[in-house]
Amino acid sequence: MLSAPILVSAIVNGLLTGSIYALVALGLTLIYGVLHIINFAHGALLSAALFAAFFAYQKAGIDPYLAVLVLAPAFFGLGYALQRLVIGPAARGEERAMLLVTLGMAVLIENALLYAFRADTRTIDLPYAFKSVDLVFTFVAVPRLISFAVVFVVALVLWLIMTRTDTGKAIRAVAKERLGAELSGINVTHIYAMTFGLGTACVAIAACLLIPTYYVNPSAGNAFVLIAFTIVVLGGMGSVPGALIGGLVIGVVESLGGFFFGESLGQAGIFLIFIAVLLVRPRGLFGASA
Amino acid sequence: MAKFHARLSRRRFLASAAIGAAAASSGTIAGPSLLRAQGASVKLGLLHPVTGALSYSGQQGRIGATMAVDEINAAGGIKALGGAKIDPVLGDAQSTPAGGTAEVEKMNAAEVSCVIGGYASSICLAASQAAARYELPYVVDVGVADSIVTRGLKNTFRFGPGFGVIANTALENLTLINDQAGKPAKTVMIVHEDSLFGSGLAKLLNAQLPAKGFQILETIPHPTPTRDFNNVVLKIKAQAPDLVIPANYYNEYVLLARTMLEQHVRPKAIYSVLGGAASSYKFVREFPEAAKYIMDCNHWFNPKSAKALELKKTVEDKGQFYTYELYMNYTAVMLVADALEHAASADRAKLTAALENSTFSGRIMPYGPTKFVNGQNQGAAPVNTQVLDNDIKAILPPEFANAKVVFPMPA
Numbered sequence: 001m002l003s004a005p006i007l008v009s010a011i012v013n014g015l016l017t018g019s020i021y022a023l024v025a026l027g028l029t030l031i032y033g034v035l036h037i038i039n040f041a042h043g044a045l046l047s048a049a050l051f052a053a054f055f056a057y058q059k060a061g062i063d064p065y066l067a068v069l070v071l072a073p074a075f076f077g078l079g080y081a082l083q084r085l086v087i088g089p090a091a092r093g094e095e096r097a098m099l100l101v102t103l104g105m106a107v108l109i110e111n112a113l114l115y116a117f118r119a120d121t122r123t124i125d126l127p128y129a130f131k132s133v134d135l136v137f138t139f140v141a142v143p144r145l146i147s148f149a150v151v152f153v154v155a156l157v158l159w160l161i162m163t164r165t166d167t168g169k170a171i172r173a174v175a176k177e178r179l180g181a182e183l184s185g186i187n188v189t190h191i192y193a194m195t196f197g198l199g200t201a202c203v204a205i206a207a208c209l210l211i212p213t214y215y216v217n218p219s220a221g222n223a224f225v226l227i228a229f230t231i232v233v234l235g236g237m238g239s240v241p242g243a244l245i246g247g248l249v250i251g252v253v254e255s256l257g258g259f260f261f262g263e264s265l266g267q268a269g270i271f272l273i274f275i276a277v278l279l280v281r282p283r284g285l286f287g288a289s290a
Numbered sequence: 291m292a293k294f295h296a297r298l299s300r301r302r303f304l305a306s307a308a309i310g311a312a313a314a315s316s317g318t319i320a321g322p323s324l325l326r327a328q329g330a331s332v333k334l335g336l337l338h339p340v341t342g343a344l345s346y347s348g349q350q351g352r353i354g355a356t357m358a359v360d361e362i363n364a365a366g367g368i369k370a371l372g373g374a375k376i377d378p379v380l381g382d383a384q385s386t387p388a389g390g391t392a393e394v395e396k397m398n399a400a401e402v403s404c405v406i407g408g409y410a411s412s413i414c415l416a417a418s419q420a421a422a423r424y425e426l427p428y429v430v431d432v433g434v435a436d437s438i439v440t441r442g443l444k445n446t447f448r449f450g451p452g453f454g455v456i457a458n459t460a461l462e463n464l465t466l467i468n469d470q471a472g473k474p475a476k477t478v479m480i481v482h483e484d485s486l487f488g489s490g491l492a493k494l495l496n497a498q499l500p501a502k503g504f505q506i507l508e509t510i511p512h513p514t515p516t517r518d519f520n521n522v523v524l525k526i527k528a529q530a531p532d533l534v535i536p537a538n539y540y541n542e543y544v545l546l547a548r549t550m551l552e553q554h555v556r557p558k559a560i561y562s563v564l565g566g567a568a569s570s571y572k573f574v575r576e577f578p579e580a581a582k583y584i585m586d587c588n589h590w591f592n593p594k595s596a597k598a599l600e601l602k603k604t605v606e607d608k609g610q611f612y613t614y615e616l617y618m619n620y621t622a623v624m625l626v627a628d629a630l631e632h633a634a635s636a637d638r639a640k641l642t643a644a645l646e647n648s649t650f651s652g653r654i655m656p657y658g659p660t661k662f663v664n665g666q667n668q669g670a671a672p673v674n675t676q677v678l679d680n681d682i683k684a685i686l687p688p689e690f691a692n693a694k695v696v697f698p699m700p701a
Contacts, residue, residue: 003528006524006525006527006528009520009524010520010521010524013518013520013521013524017517017518017520114341114345118345118346118349119341119342119343119344119345119346119349120346121346121540121541121544123544123576123577125576125577129548130548130551130552130579130580132552132553132554138524138553139552139553139554141552213548214517215541215544215545217541223515223517224517255518255520255521258521259521259524259525262510262511262512263510263511263512263513263516263521263522264484264511264512264513266521267513
């Protein structure tokens with residue numbers, strides 16, 4: 001039963017799933033790299049974005065891939081406002097307090113979604129959802145190929161923002177030395193909010209890519225975020241290429257793990273990697289040394 | 291001063307966030323847990339997991355139970371008690387056994403005559419045990435674990451079928467369907483979720499299917515939630531079994547069926563036992579292509595009962611799905627109302643005695659005559675369904691069937 005085509009199919013499948021993990025991890029790693037907090041609200045925001053993409057299609061008939069153009073800026077604004085108006089003022093610069101605030105936000109957002117939309121699982125049925133491309137050895141669903149491509153574009157854009165724009169330089173400066181950045185005239189509050197906004201926009205894009213083949217309920221986002229934490233550690237905190245490659249690696253590990261050891265044990269491999277990286281190379285594959 | 295204010299506002303924010311979170315998680319937002327009305331009435335505790343992981347099923351159950359209460363009250367209440375109205379005391383089990391037990395305590399304090407509901411086996415087990423301490427009758431709405439009615443609790447009743455009966459009927463009917471078609475199916479793959487329900491069923495199938503002439507090629511467990519079924523489907527594709535038997539909850543069931551369609555995997559049949567989505571109108575409406583021809587052995591209403599169809603129409607007119615949680619709770623409340631008429635009393639002991647001797651006809655469910663032995667209704671039975679013509683039809687037993695089985699499914 002272990003023929004080469006099946007093995008290749010499993011790897012392809014892992015790469016496709018991994019690309020979505022990577023996108024969720026991109027948002028997380030940005031926020032971690034700059035604000036030095038683990039954003040516990042990331043999963044809840046992903047659930048909220050999934051609902052937004054769902055209703056955009058259900059109520060307004062907007063295709064999820066077009067909804068990206070509206071939802072990504074909208075969630076950027078939401079993230080910016082959350083950091084600027086809620087997390088920042090509430091935490092008063094204390095990183096531990098920020099962590100608690102995001103945890104509180106996660107609980108609030110998730111329960112607000114539960115109250116508003118109930119725990120009912122919803123899906124959308126796009127005309128092309130079941131279209132698949134025949135790669136001879138396997139069929140690959142068109143929506144998954146699209147998301148694979150989009151993730152690379154998003155990663156490239158993020159990388160360009162980080163390396164080529166003033167905002168990107170400011171973000172990196174704040175990440176490296178907050179006090180120094182502040183002394184050289186960078187508005188740290190603004191940069192924090194920009195970073196949180198970018199991270200939240202990544203989540204909105206991930207939601208639009210997921211909804212054609214996945215489902216939404218108030219806790220749907222959580223499943224991705226635990227894995228995204230692992231990817232952030234593997235790829236290096238705050239590293240864009242790290243999150244991308246880490247995501248793909250984790251996707252393939254999960255897929256092959258599931259294939260050889262059963263779905264129940266498939267995720268064990270991910271967390272073994274997590275522990276191994278922390279032991280051997282705590283700064284991750286692409287992380288700058290401390 | 292400004293600093294003081296800022297700190298105060300942060301504290302206030304944190305405190306209100308914590309209160310909000312606590313309120314949301316304890317379900318107080320979802321509805322007051324105790325509702326009371328005025329005048330001579332009989333209090334019935336309606337216990338459902340309306341928040342937490344099982345909240346969709348719990349909310350469906352609550353809709354069914356309260357519809358029955360409204361209908362009884364609108365028709366003049368309990369006649370043997372001088373037209374006493376039923377006063378529902380709503381409780382949220384929060385999808386945990388402990389939550390269910392806590393609500394039973396509250397309901398007991400509110401002096402209910404009976405508790406109805408629970409939904410999940412684990413909640414039913416704990417809540418009925420708690421009710422037994424107060425000799426408070428407990429009617430299980432869905433919970434299928436056999437142990438619910440084998441503990442010797444005098445207060446616990448289940449109108450619907452238990453797991454053992456359902457699994458045996460499912461196996462007999464599978465063999466029957468295969469035999470009638472000339473035994474085209476010989477090999478089987480089982481895909482099951484790895485908790486008590488799925489693993490228990492997989493074990494039972496592994497023990498019994500070979501004796502019925504089926505060869506089990508592989509049994510694949512997976513956790514809940516599972517986000518991706520591509521690997522599982524690859525394995526199915528590689529071994530090409532005649533039958534695929536999924537035993538999992540709604541989300542995973544739907545993902546599996548969708549992935550099979552995506553990967554062009556078409557076995558001779560998909561046959562499930564208490565399948566998470568197989569007999570769900572929601573699944574059929576949302577993914578008609580993936581749901582086509584899927585068979586299931588599950589709780590189901592009697593499609594030949596005018597009363598069941600009338601209720602279906604009322605529910606669908608309200609924009610709700612006619613799920614088994616809904617009509618099983620409706621029926622459970624009707625069973626208790628019938629027992630109240632016979633007991634002519636809201637007294638717990640008299641109501642328990644009336645339930646023990648109940649001959650309630652049910653009408654909505656396709657059951658045999660009602661006879662409770664150790665709290666289990668002996669007439670309860672599941673139905674085999676199949677998704678045909680974008681609808682769910684009953685195919686077995688013959689006396690309740692409204693369609694003929696299509697097997698093997700057309701290519």
